Amino acid sequence: MGALAILGDDTTGNAATLLGQTINNAKQNCALTVTSDGTNNETANYWYFATTGHAELASSLITAAGSDFGLLTTNPNFNLTGLYHMYVKGPTSLFDYGDHGSSQYNAPQYALFQRDQVDAAEPWSMFWYDPSISGAFWNGLPLDHGFSFNGDQWVSMRSSWTDMNALYVAMKGSKLQGRQAHGDLDCGDFVLDALGTRWAGELGSGDYLSTGYFDSEAQNATRWLYYRKRTEGQNTILVDQQNQDVTANPKMKYDSSGTAQGSSTIFKPSSDSTSFVVYDLKCIFQRVNMVAHRKCLEIDIVLLGRRSHAESGF
Numbered sequence: 001m002g003a004l005a006i007l008g009d010d011t012t013g014n015a016a017t018l019l020g021q022t023i024n025n026a027k028q029n030c031a032l033t034v035t036s037d038g039t040n041n042e043t044a045n046y047w048y049f050a051t052t053g054h055a056e057l058a059s060s061l062i063t064a065a066g067s068d069f070g071l072l073t074t075n076p077n078f079n080l081t082g083l084y085h086m087y088v089k090g091p092t093s094l095f096d097y098g099d100h101g102s103s104q105y106n107a108p109q110y111a112l113f114q115r116d117q118v119d120a121a122e123p124w125s126m127f128w129y130d131p132s133i134s135g136a137f138w139n140g141l142p143l144d145h146g147f148s149f150n151g152d153q154w155v156s157m158r159s160s161w162t163d164m165n166a167l168y169v170a171m172k173g174s175k176l177q178g179r180q181a182h183g184d185l186d187c188g189d190f191v192l193d194a195l196g197t198r199w200a201g202e203l204g205s206g207d208y209l210s211t212g213y214f215d216s217e218a219q220n221a222t223r224w225l226y227y228r229k230r231t232e233g234q235n236t237i238l239v240d241q242q243n244q245d246v247t248a249n250p251k252m253k254y255d256s257s258g259t260a261q262g263s264s265t266i267f268k269p270s271s272d273s274t275s276f277v278v279y280d281l282k283c284i285f286q287r288v289n290m291v292a293h294r295k296c297l298e299i300d301i302v303l304l305g306r307r308s309h310a311e312s313g314f
Contacts, residue, residue: 001056004064022057023069030054031074038080039152042182043098044088051081052124059128086137087145087156090168090193095156096202097172098183112137138162139263144275146254151175153252157275162265168193173250173279181214184229185244187284188236200235203228219246239285251280 003015003022010016030050033041040047058071072078088095112133138161146155154172171190176183192200206213206229212222224243227233231243256275261267 001060004060007064023061023071026054026057027070027074030057031071031078034075034078034081034084035149035152036077036080037147037149037152038077038082038084039147039149039154040081040084041152042179044084044094044096045098046182047081047085047088051085055124083145084147086141087147088170090158090170090191090198091164091166092168092193092196092198093201095154095170095172095191096204097186097189098179136263136265138261140260142256142258142260143269143273144256144259146252146256146277148252148254150249151178153250153279155252155254155275155277157256157277159269160267161261162267165196166193171277171279173252173281175249176244176246177217179217181217181223183217184234185224185231185246186234186236187244187248187250187281188279189234191235202235203233217246219243237281242285244284248281248284250284253278253280 003010003018007015007019030053033046033050035041040050042050054071058068061071062068112135141161143159143161144155144157147153152172152174154170154174156168156170158166158168160166169190169192171188173187176185176187189202190200191198191202206226208214210226213226215222217223224230224246232238232241254275254277257273259269259273
């Protein structure tokens with residue numbers, strides 16, 4: 001943005017050089033960090049980091065030069081990342097697995113959702129405010145969503161979009177590598193919100209300056225010695241106190257009754273409104289020596305939910 005501001009007055013050529021490098025870098029990284037189902041391939045918190053910078057650059061280029069130079073079309077699925085932003089947030093907070101650290105797509109619900117968030121009072125909301133957009137972002141929006149891209153399999157399930165006391169469960173069973181060293185060994189990991197409280201949560205980042213924290217995602221990486229990053233520090237099954245196999249490729253089966261909330265903030269799902277997810281975690285623990293022999297351990301995690309507040313249970 002600074003280079004754009006001085007481009008016409010810069011006699012050194014540095015601003016033009018910087019822009020040439022920045023645009024290509026953003027197309028290769030910020031644009032492609034979004035997978036085919038809209039999930040950010042690092043973490044929910046790094047979604048903010050990458051998407052904010054990408055949006056600022058695209059908007060600045062459109063304003064100054066009349067073109068986004070491919071930032072908004074390089075990844076044809078980038079528009080779906082708005083859904084990721086909506087479903088990864090529960091009534092109390094994010095499904096903030098791993099490290100922590102404006103809509104151009106004619107999808108008004110994205111802007112409407114952001115107006116209701118705690119960080120809505122920031123400059124972008126003013127600069128990109130569109131008075132023609134109105135209504136309830138949750139109107140017709142399904143309570144549940146399964147993100148099924150092979151590398152980032154996770155689900156989001158809730159009993160309401162507007163009730164702060166709603167039941168919310170998010171769970172993941174994705175590949176463990178390819179996170180730019182921001183992930184955890186956390187297949188089967190989940191968070192649980194109910195009655196305005198997060199009952200099962202995440203520990204989040206370790207100290208970024210810790211020895212070997214970002215060195216590798218290999219099985220013997222120093223990163224996996226830190227409690228917050230190893231399997232032991234996650235909401236999932238731990239076998240023989242060993243870390244999960246970093247090369248594993250778990251499978252997910254998900255389905256939902258497809259219940260959607262209407263425009264009213266008052267909503268009570270019917271008793272047959274249900275969703276489920278099954279993660280097949282066989283071979284996640286194939287490196288664990290089970291006393292006398294080494295073999296694949298077949299484990300299925302099943303999460304079933306009935307949405308009625310009076311009958312909520314798993």
